[in-house]
Amino acid sequence: MSAHSISDAALIKDNILGYLDKYEHKELLRFVAVGSVDDGKSTLIGRLLHDTGMVYEDQLAAVKKASSIEGEEIDFSLLTDGLAAEREQGITIDVAYRYFSTDRRKFIIADTPGHVQYTRNMVTGASTANVGIILIDARLGVLPQSRRHAYIASLLGIPHLMVCVNKMDLVDYSEEVYTKIESDFRSFEGELGFDDITFFPVSALKGVNVVTNSEKTPWYTGPSVLKYLEVVEISDDLNLEDFRFPVQSTLRPNLDYRGFTGQIASGTVKIGDTIMALPSGKQSTVTAIDESTGNVSRGDFSVTSLEAASTPRSVTLCLADEIDVSRGDMMVLADNRPTVSRTFDAHLVWMSEEELDREKSYLIKHTTQTVRCQVGEVHWKKDMEDLTDIDTDTLGLNDIGRVTFTCTRALYADSYRDNRTTGAFILIDSATNNTVASGMIDLKRGSQDLDALLRETRAGSGLRPKSQVSPRERHDRMGQTGATIWLTGLPGSGRWALAYALERRLFDDGHTATVVDPRYEDLRGIISACKAATDAGLTTICAYPSYHRSDRDRLRQRIGEDRTLQVFVNTDPALCRERRPDANPDFEPPQNADIEVALDKMRLDKAVDVVIEALAKLGQFRRPQA
Numbered sequence: 001m002s003a004h005s006i007s008d009a010a011l012i013k014d015n016i017l018g019y020l021d022k023y024e025h026k027e028l029l030r031f032v033a034v035g036s037v038d039d040g041k042s043t044l045i046g047r048l049l050h051d052t053g054m055v056y057e058d059q060l061a062a063v064k065k066a067s068s069i070e071g072e073e074i075d076f077s078l079l080t081d082g083l084a085a086e087r088e089q090g091i092t093i094d095v096a097y098r099y100f101s102t103d104r105r106k107f108i109i110a111d112t113p114g115h116v117q118y119t120r121n122m123v124t125g126a127s128t129a130n131v132g133i134i135l136i137d138a139r140l141g142v143l144p145q146s147r148r149h150a151y152i153a154s155l156l157g158i159p160h161l162m163v164c165v166n167k168m169d170l171v172d173y174s175e176e177v178y179t180k181i182e183s184d185f186r187s188f189e190g191e192l193g194f195d196d197i198t199f200f201p202v203s204a205l206k207g208v209n210v211v212t213n214s215e216k217t218p219w220y221t222g223p224s225v226l227k228y229l230e231v232v233e234i235s236d237d238l239n240l241e242d243f244r245f246p247v248q249s250t251l252r253p254n255l256d257y258r259g260f261t262g263q264i265a266s267g268t269v270k271i272g273d274t275i276m277a278l279p280s281g282k283q284s285t286v287t288a289i290d291e292s293t294g295n296v297s298r299g300d301f302s303v304t305s306l307e308a309a310s311t312p313r314s315v316t317l318c319l320a321d322e323i324d325v326s327r328g329d330m331m332v333l334a335d336n337r338p339t340v341s342r343t344f345d346a347h348l349v350w351m352s353e354e355e356l357d358r359e360k361s362y363l364i365k366h367t368t369q370t371v372r373c374q375v376g377e378v379h380w381k382k383d384m385e386d387l388t389d390i391d392t393d394t395l396g397l398n399d400i401g402r403v404t405f406t407c408t409r410a411l412y413a414d415s416y417r418d419n420r421t422t423g424a425f426i427l428i429d430s431a432t433n434n435t436v437a438s439g440m441i442d443l444k445r446g447s448q449d450l451d452a453l454l455r456e457t458r459a460g461s462g463l464r465p466k467s468q469v470s471p472r473e474r475h476d477r478m479g480q481t482g483a484t485i486w487l488t489g490l491p492g493s494g495r496w497a498l499a500y501a502l503e504r505r506l507f508d509d510g511h512t513a514t515v516v517d518p519r520y521e522d523l524r525g526i527i528s529a530c531k532a533a534t535d536a537g538l539t540t541i542c543a544y545p546s547y548h549r550s551d552r553d554r555l556r557q558r559i560g561e562d563r564t565l566q567v568f569v570n571t572d573p574a575l576c577r578e579r580r581p582d583a584n585p586d587f588e589p590p591q592n593a594d595i596e597v598a599l600d601k602m603r604l605d606k607a608v609d610v611v612i613e614a615l616a617k618l619g620q621f622r623r624p625q626a
Contacts, residue, residue, distance in 0.1 A: 026101060029234055031162075032110040032126040034153065035135035036145040040166040044135065044204035045098060045111050046078065048226060051211040054100035097125075104230040119384065119398035120351040122152060123438060127424070130234045132158040133225075138171045138201075142184040144385050150185075151387055154192040155347055155400070155440065157420050159237045161197045162228065168217065169203040175219045193417065200225055238311055242414065243267030243275075244338060244422050245331040246367035251316055259290065259316035260325055265367065265421035266414075267333070269317070270308035276334045277325045278412050279457035281450075283334050288318035311421075328369030330412040337448070338412045338422060340456045343376070345442050347416075348403045350395040352429070352436035356403075358393065360470030362436070363428040366411050367421065372430075372468070376404035395437075402442075408461040416440035431473055467535075474537035480511055482534035483620050484559050485611065487543040488552060489569035490587055492579030494599035495543035498569060498607055502541050505608050511621065513539040523551055531559050539620060547587045565614060568593035572600045 033041040049055050096111040110125035126132060132153040136146055153161060163185055171177045178201045189197060200209055201217050202225060208214040211226045223231070248262040269275070273286045289306040291313065309315045317331065325331070332338060350356060358375045380389035381401035395401050416423030427437040475481050485502065487495040499515050506513035516529050526544045533540040546552050556564050568590050577583075595614050597607040615621065 026104075026106045027234070028108065029105050029131065029229060029232075030108045030110070030129045031131035031133060031229065032112055032122075032129040032153075032158070033133040033135065034112050034122055034126070034149040035166075036137070036143060036149075039135040039137050040204045041133075041135050042078075042096075042111055044133070044164065044166065044202070044210065044225070045096075045109050046074075047204050047207055047210050048109070049098060049100055050074070051207060052100050052102060052226070054098075102226070102230055107229065119152065119400070120349060122149075123156065123349045123351075126153060126156050126158060127438065128420075129156075129158050130237055131160045131162060131229065131232060133162045133164055135164045135166045135204075136181055136185070138165050138167045138174075138177055138181065141181050146185070147188060147387055148384050150188075150192055151382070152400070154194055157193075157416055157423075157440070159195040160232055160234075161192075161194045162225065163197060163199045164202045164204075164225065165199065166202055166204055168201045168208060169206050173201070173208075173216045175201075175217075178220075198222070198228060200228070239266035239419050240268055240310055241266075242336055242338070242419060243269050243273075243331075243333045244367075244412075244414070244419065245269065245275075245317065246369070246422075247325055247327055247329045247331065248368055249327055250325065257318070258322070259288070259318045260331065261314070261316045262368065263314040264309060264311040266311045266419050267336075268308060268310040269333075274334045275317075275319070275331045276337065277323055278330045278332065278337075278340065278453075279410065280324055280329075281454045281457065282321075282323040284319040284321040284323055286317055287320050288316075290316040290318070292316070328367075330367065332412070337450075337453060338414050339443050339448050340410045340412055340453045341443075342408075342410045342456065342459065342461075343404065343406045344411070344413065345379075345402060345404050346425070346439040347442060348395060348401055348427070348437050348439045350397060350399045350401070350437050352434065353397055354429075354436070355397075356395040356437075357470050357472050360473050361430070361468040363430050364405065364407060364411070364425050364439075365428060366413065366425040369411075370428075371407045371409050371411070373405045373407040373427075374468075376406050378403050403439075405439075410456045410459070411441075413441050413443065415443045417442075431476070471535075471537070478512055478537045480537060480539060480621050481563075481619060482537045482540070483563050483565060483615065483618060484530045484534050484540045484542065484555070485565045485567060485615070486530075486546070486552065486555055487541070487567045487569055488546055488590060488593070489571060490573060490576040490580075491545065491583035491585065492576035493569040493571035494604070495569050497604060498567075498597070498599065498611075499541045499543045501604050501608050502611055505612065506539055509612075511539060512537070513541060516540060516542040516544075518542065518544040523554070527555050527558050530555070534559055534563055539615070545585070547585045549588045549590065552590060562618075565595070565611070565618060566590060566593045567611060568596045570596050570598045572598070575600050 033045055035041045098109045100107050110129065112122040112125040134146060134149050136142060165178050165181050182199045200222065201220050202209045204210060208216050209220065209224050211224060213224050244265040244267060246262050246265055247260045251259040251261050269286060269289065271286055271289060274283055275286060276283050289309050291304045291306055293302055293304060356375065361372050361374050364371050364373045378393050378395060379402040381392045381395055381399045383390050392401065414422045423441045425439045426435050427439060429436050487499055489495050503513045503515050514533060516526060516533065518526050523544065523546065526542060530540050530542055552566060595610060597610055599607060
């Protein structure tokens with residue numbers, strides 16, 4: 001047991017309630033470790049846990065038994081790499097969370113994977129961190145992956161960065177090597193947005209400069225990793241200036257009490273403050289701030305009245321006036337308001353196997369409100385090797401890009417750089433209810449006057465009128481892509497018999513098809529009806545007598561070449577005249593039909609087979625590629 005936890009151990013032994021009270025009031029620091037494969041993230045965290053006495057004896061025994069590092073009793077990385085697949089490959093795949101404490105602080109550690117294909121896992125682990133730790137192999141120096149990890153950590157708004165130059169034992173603790181790596185890293189420091197960057201020469205395996213400073217590096221005068229984590233100032237990381245209170249619910253236990261509950265996202269509020277409720281813009285005065293403690297089921301539930309409260313406390317606010325406030329609304333100070341807008345830009349980290357579909361609408365979950373949105377433009381995505389911007393119109397798994405969104409109603413937001421709560425959101429696919437991306441809002445600098453703010457809150461939907469169901473969603477739901485089968489031929493050729501036989505076969509095969517009835521319609525109306533049905537994802541069949549090539553060209557232009565299948569029912573003209581002696585059209589046979597069938601030489605069911613085979617080749621029944 002280390003000196004850092006001796007007093008805690010004594011309290012646990014002699015005064016468990018005293019220990020719990022002390023632990024509850026310790027400051028919490030969250031930090032995340034990132035790095036390339038085999039840079040030693042998991043080993044560093046394992047060393048921290050071991051040397052602070054935070055490893056249970058049975059866990060330590062299991063790790064010793066599983067360790068396979070030659071000359072070492074313990075493989076410290078096994079203390080965090082919990083998945084069997086991770087241990088077998090010697091890499092971190094999932095985010096491993098570990099907890100430990102010292103006399104000064106309690107800590108939550110996130111050990112995240114460094115592979116580019118696990119970017120979404122890294123983002124998840126780093127999103128709430130106060131401190132980021134990047135490990136660099138002293139033998140390899142600063143790699144492109146190091147810049148990628150630093151960029152992501154900076155994008156996520158982590159204020160403090162620790163750069164641990166690891167495996168110093170393998171370069172004989174060379175000050176020259178360490179100084180060179182520090183210089184290389186600082187060369188792109190200006191591209192990042194950290195409050196501060198601190199460097200450490202360490203050997204996670206040997207424990208050098210991890211918990212205590214080592215004589216192995218007499219030239220290094222800075223703190224050890226643990227010492228830095230204990231003393232780094234994180235109180236300034238909280239935004240205490242901009243009061244933001246997203247309302248969770250309205251509390252009214254009796255006729256004499258009406259309060260609004262939620263967690264203070266940022267800032268401070270006190271009794272007597274004038275607040276504004278968004279979206280109504282109504283103002284009132286705070287008359288009470290109540291905080292609930294205890295547990296109702298245990299019978300020790302109580303309410304404490306406060307004079308003031310700051311983030312991240314969860315409280316109930318009571319107001320002097322009866323104003324309309326409900327879940328999803330936000331309370332702010334009247335003279336300190338967020339930006340209210342239905343359109344904004346954001347950095348987006350795509351987390352879904354299925355790529356971004358610009359034609360569909362998504363749900364944005366922002367603070368306590370959920371609104372529907374459309375993707376306006378994908379400006380670029382990052383090349384995760386050299387961090388250059390790449391032109392694109394979509395994002396795939398683990399991509400990071402800049403995107404414009406437009407919402408059905410306004411968000412009450414701040415730039416993520418200023419507020420990690422009101423500047424963050426998740427994107428949800430409403431068809432599956434899966435979280436597909438996380439976003440960080442980037443707003444233009446400058447204040448928004450009150451009139452503009454209120455206009456935005458009271459405006460109608462910002463979405464342009466269009467279907468909120470994309471072609472890909474229809475395809476995924478129906479298992480087919482919309483298409484029009486246009487049958488042409490002489491009267492008496494059997495077009496309509498083929499049309500209804502096709503509808504029957506497609507329906508029996510589990511597809512959705514319809515025949516468009518041409519009665520009482522002209523060509524323009526029929527083409528419009530076919531387009532609407534095709535847009536809806538149906539296999540649309542029509543045998544309208546379009547005798548001229550120009551008519552059929554209009555159809556292709558209106559519905560689309562790739563969604564039109566033209567079938568020439570080329571039955572013997574003499575047989576057609578025999579069947580329909582009254583019909584004598586000025587017929588122009590198609591020169592570019594996709595299929596030709598002759599129902600005097602081919603059975604109807606065989607003709608149906610030929611058309612369905614052509615539909616399959618067109619991609620009508622194939623699921624789209626993500």
